Amino acid sequence: MNFLPLWRYQNQLIDGAIITLELTVISALAGLVIGIAGAVALKGRITPLRWLVRGYIELFRNTPSLIQIFIVFFVLPNFGLKLPAFEAAAVALSLYFGAYSVEIIRAGLDSIPRSQVEAGQCLGLSGWQVFRHIILPPALRNAYPAVTSQFVLLLLGTSLASQVATDELFHVAGFIESRTYRSFEVYAVICAVYFAMAMSFKALFAVIALAAFRWPRRR
Amino acid sequence: MALVEIRDVRKTFGKIEVLKGVSLDVEEGEIVTIIGRSGSGKSTLLRCINALESVDSGEIRVEGQKVHAKMPDLKKFRQRVGIVFQAFNLFPHLKVERNITLAPLLTGRVEKAKARVLAEDVLTRVGLADKIDAWPEQLSGGQQQRVAIARCLAMAPHLMLFDEVTSALDPELVGEVLKVMEAMAEQGMTMILVTHEMGFARNVADRIVFMHQGRVWEQGPPAKLFANPGTPELKSFIASAK
Numbered sequence: 001m002n003f004l005p006l007w008r009y010q011n012q013l014i015d016g017a018i019i020t021l022e023l024t025v026i027s028a029l030a031g032l033v034i035g036i037a038g039a040v041a042l043k044g045r046i047t048p049l050r051w052l053v054r055g056y057i058e059l060f061r062n063t064p065s066l067i068q069i070f071i072v073f074f075v076l077p078n079f080g081l082k083l084p085a086f087e088a089a090a091v092a093l094s095l096y097f098g099a100y101s102v103e104i105i106r107a108g109l110d111s112i113p114r115s116q117v118e119a120g121q122c123l124g125l126s127g128w129q130v131f132r133h134i135i136l137p138p139a140l141r142n143a144y145p146a147v148t149s150q151f152v153l154l155l156l157g158t159s160l161a162s163q164v165a166t167d168e169l170f171h172v173a174g175f176i177e178s179r180t181y182r183s184f185e186v187y188a189v190i191c192a193v194y195f196a197m198a199m200s201f202k203a204l205f206a207v208i209a210l211a212a213f214r215w216p217r218r219r
Numbered sequence: 220m221a222l223v224e225i226r227d228v229r230k231t232f233g234k235i236e237v238l239k240g241v242s243l244d245v246e247e248g249e250i251v252t253i254i255g256r257s258g259s260g261k262s263t264l265l266r267c268i269n270a271l272e273s274v275d276s277g278e279i280r281v282e283g284q285k286v287h288a289k290m291p292d293l294k295k296f297r298q299r300v301g302i303v304f305q306a307f308n309l310f311p312h313l314k315v316e317r318n319i320t321l322a323p324l325l326t327g328r329v330e331k332a333k334a335r336v337l338a339e340d341v342l343t344r345v346g347l348a349d350k351i352d353a354w355p356e357q358l359s360g361g362q363q364q365r366v367a368i369a370r371c372l373a374m375a376p377h378l379m380l381f382d383e384v385t386s387a388l389d390p391e392l393v394g395e396v397l398k399v400m401e402a403m404a405e406q407g408m409t410m411i412l413v414t415h416e417m418g419f420a421r422n423v424a425d426r427i428v429f430m431h432q433g434r435v436w437e438q439g440p441p442a443k444l445f446a447n448p449g450t451p452e453l454k455s456f457i458a459s460a461k
Contacts (some may be wrong), residue, residue, distance in 0.1 A: 120273055120424035123322035123374060129333035133321060137312045215312045216356040 016172030030094035035101025060099035070106035073164040108143030148205045222247045228277035238435035254421040255430035261413040301371030302380040307363040309355040341369040361392030381412040
């Protein structure tokens with residue numbers, strides 16, 4: 001076992017980790033927007049839109065995300081949408097994360113009792129005001145644990161973007177391995193990096209939860 | 220013109236007709252208590268008055284304005300009609316102050332600088348000025364219900380509806396809520412209550428309305444109704460409620 005040959009690739013490793021982080025955060029934010037919008041659509045009254053969202057969820061949750069990335073990168077150019085590797089992976093992973101987020105956030109919205117909505121309506125609030133101020137904050141709290149564990153799965157899943165030659169961490173690992181032939185050492189190192197990133201995010205999410213959800217839980 | 224005019228209101232849920240032609244007038248400043256067995260349509264009638272439920276036929280007018288779920292100024296209307304629920308329905312993620320000031324701020328009733336004063340004012344009226352910075356979960360049921368009343372008062376309603384507001388409370392907490400409601404009654408608030416508190420109905424109400432099987436079965440001043448019920452149904456209801 002010899003980790004020394006890896007030392008000269010430290011900059012590539014750092015760059016790869018940064019790209020992994022970018023891919024994760026961008027896909028998560030975009031996916032979260034999709035999740036909230038999709039959950040609202042699922043609870044809405046427009047039937048064709050509900051079918052559309054339902055179809056989207058089933059499609060993306062029941063197919064390999066690797067193939068989803070391939071389709072965005074290799075197939076969409078045939079229809080005139082040509083994206084660079086990073087952007088293609090970000091689009092595919094956003095849609096993947098979004099599909100899971102819709103269900104998670106819908107469950108969060110469903111956990112808010114109807115009586116809360118009525119109380120808001122009876123105070124003369126509009127539908128949007130009731131959603132924004134009365135339903136959404138406690139719904140997000142209820143959805144939060146599931147969203148954050150899905151986020152970690154997304155972080156680990158970004159390694160699939162290496163297959164369309166995005167220069168993220170796993171792709172960098174393959175490159176270093178091909179140069180040094182130190183398979184065990186390379187993969188042990190990036191495993192540790194993924195692990196450290198995942199644990200750091202968990203700690204960060206715990207801190208965010210403390211700051212954002214300060215009201216006491218129902219006894 | 221009465222403040223609330225209810226004319227031959229009918230309401231069906233599925234196959235069950237809950238309201239079978241209810242007519243009722245409530246004058247300004249009047250305190251009307253609706254009593255009756257569960258399933259007699261009391262709560263449904265109350266929910267129709269502020270358009271939480273829509274009526275199938277007949278009509279309800281409040282301050283001369285016809286009430287229905289699609290009325291153009293429903294939001295403005297609801298600011299004038301307060302309702303307090305059995306389960307309090309405070310917003311768990313907002314402190315007491317914000318529970319009270321959320322709607323006045325969002326609807327432009329009060330400016331930001333004066334919101335806390337408004338909250339202090341209405342909390343003083345329900346005897347909870349010291350709880351302004353508490354979370355709802357930290358309060359007892361009776362305190363939560365008084366905050367819910369204060370939250371309504373902050374909108375300065377012309378009419379208050381109370382839907383079995385003491386039914387979810389431990390017996391020793393009922394009194395503090397009733398006391399607040401009595402004080403409101405003395406100040407001339409128009410109130411319609413659905414309640415099982417016969418003592419309160421007897422002592423505070425101007426008029427008792429006994430509902431039975433979706434109809435107004437009998438109504439009148441409490442002294443008369445409790446002493447001389449005119450129908451066997453009311454008689455047996457009073458006997459069972461004691």
